[in-house]
Amino acid sequence: MSRTVDLTTTYLGLTLAHPFMVGASPLADHLDTVKRLEDGGAAAIVLHSLFEEQISMAESGRIHQMDPLDCQFAGALAGFPLPERYALAPDEYLEHLRRVKAAVSIPVIASLNGMTPESWLTFALNIADAGADALELNIYEVVTDPTQSAMAVEREIELIVKEVKRHLKIPIAAKVGPFFTAFGHLAHALDRAGADGLVLFNRFYQPDIDVQAMTATPHLELSNSAELLLRLRWAAILHGRVRCSLAVTGGVNTPTDGIKALLAGADGVQLVSAILRNGPSFFIAMRDGLARWMESKQLTSLHQVRGKINGQHEHASILERANYIRTLQSWQGADAAGDPRRSAD
Numbered sequence: 178m179s180r181t182v183d184l185t186t187t188y189l190g191l192t193l194a195h196p197f198m199v200g201a202s203p204l205a206d207h208l209d210t211v212k213r214l215e216d217g218g219a220a221a222i223v224l225h226s227l228f229e230e231q232i233s234m235a236e237s238g239r240i241h242q243m244d245p246l247d248c249q250f251a252g253a254l255a256g257f258p259l260p261e262r263y264a265l266a267p268d269e270y271l272e273h274l275r276r277v278k279a280a281v282s283i284p285v286i287a288s289l290n291g292m293t294p295e296s297w298l299t300f301a302l303n304i305a306d307a308g309a310d311a312l313e314l315n316i317y318e319v320v321t322d323p324t325q326s327a328m329a330v331e332r333e334i335e336l337i338v339k340e341v342k343r344h345l346k347i348p349i350a351a352k353v354g355p356f357f358t359a360f361g362h363l364a365h366a367l368d369r370a371g372a373d374g375l376v377l378f379n380r381f382y383q384p385d386i387d388v389q390a391m392t393a394t395p396h397l398e399l400s401n402s403a404e405l406l407l408r409l410r411w412a413a414i415l416h417g418r419v420r421c422s423l424a425v426t427g428g429v430n431t432p433t434d435g436i437k438a439l440l441a442g443a444d445g446v447q448l449v450s451a452i453l454r455n456g457p458s459f460f461i462a463m464r465d466g467l468a469r470w471m472e473s474k475q476l477t478s479l480h481q482v483r484g485k486i487n488g489q490h491e492h493a494s495i496l497e498r499a500n501y502i503r504t505l506q507s508w509q510g511a512d513a514a515g516d517p518r519r520s521a522d
């Protein structure tokens with residue numbers, strides 16, 4: 178690795194050797210892989226999420242206050258996996274966390290997924306006691322109730338962050354999706370609620386339809402670099418405007434993607450698909466690719482890189498509209514009749 182550039186970054190108050198870390202996934206489910214990830218150059222590890230449903234089922238035998246043995250809830254609860262289908266039960270998750278912490282010297286971030294500000298959140302305390310350096314709150318919700326307003330949904334997410342922050346001494350990050358009417362407003366609310374970081378963005382998994390079986394089927398594909406653009410946009414808009422750290426997750430598949438995330442304003446960059454495709458040593462390729470690029474630009478520290486592409490402007494919304502119009506005009510393909518289009522510029 179280059180000696181002339183300083184790649185260290187601060188994410189959630191933690192000092193990382195460089196910005197590239199393992200995103201929440203089964204990648205860190207086995208201790209031997211965890212060690213390979215550290216040897217492969219990962220700067221930190223986020224464990225897969227423990228789900229609200231697992232915790233409330235283990236604690237009270239219920240999911241979302243519904244008793245699985247009560248037949249009136251059978252339909253609603255049928256879609257959840259049986260407890261044995263999860264990789265780790267809540268107690269096992271804590272034990273795994275302790276072992277991962279003992280096995281590596283890089284920061285280890287646990288992850289909790291849920292959507293209600295209820296008692297399961299106190300489980301976060303056990304996670305902190307088990308030695309996690311930080312906690313990522315993975316907030317994933319598709320709001321289907323037409324009586325629930327956007328404001329109420331955002332308020333609920335804010336309450337989750339406040340509630341966890343009230344109990345916990347370790348830093349917390351909120352991993353959220355992009356589909357909010359005014360995401361900037363939510364980001365600021367979570368920042369004020371005490372989030373130490375925002376993770377941009379949760380992917381929106383959409384079931385496909387199997388036309389032979391005529392059923393909806395779960396659908397998970399690894400990402401491609403095109404998904405990164407939405408993250409770049411929001412990192413650039415939020416950088417310097419929120420107190421908390423920013424991480425990008427989604428679509429970082431090459432060293433150039435990683436550099437773009439930093440230029441947009443990310444303090445940390447999470448990778449899952451790229452590591453599943455290329456193996457743990459891809460972290461070295463990411464780190465060295467960044468170092469070489471910085472050298473080629475005569476940059477010596479990440480301070481000179483982070484947030485260089487600025488999304489802020491007094492008239493940002495107007496500029497976004499101008500961008501929209503210019504983007505449509507930039508299409509240079511053939512029109513429906515096969516006539517080549519003139520470039521707008």
Ligand SMILES: Cc1cc2nc3c(=O)[nH]c(=O)nc-3n(C[C@H](O)[C@H](O)[C@H](O)COP(=O)(O)O)c2cc1C
Binds near residue numbers: 202224288379399427
């Ligand atoms: C197999 C798999 C399992 C995942 N499990 C989790 C999880 O438990 N919690 C979570 O917050 N994200 C989870 N994710 C999402 C990733 O953390 C990440 O946000 C997403 O894959 C986009 O990043 P990428 O483009 O680097 O893959 C998972 C992704 C994959 C592919």
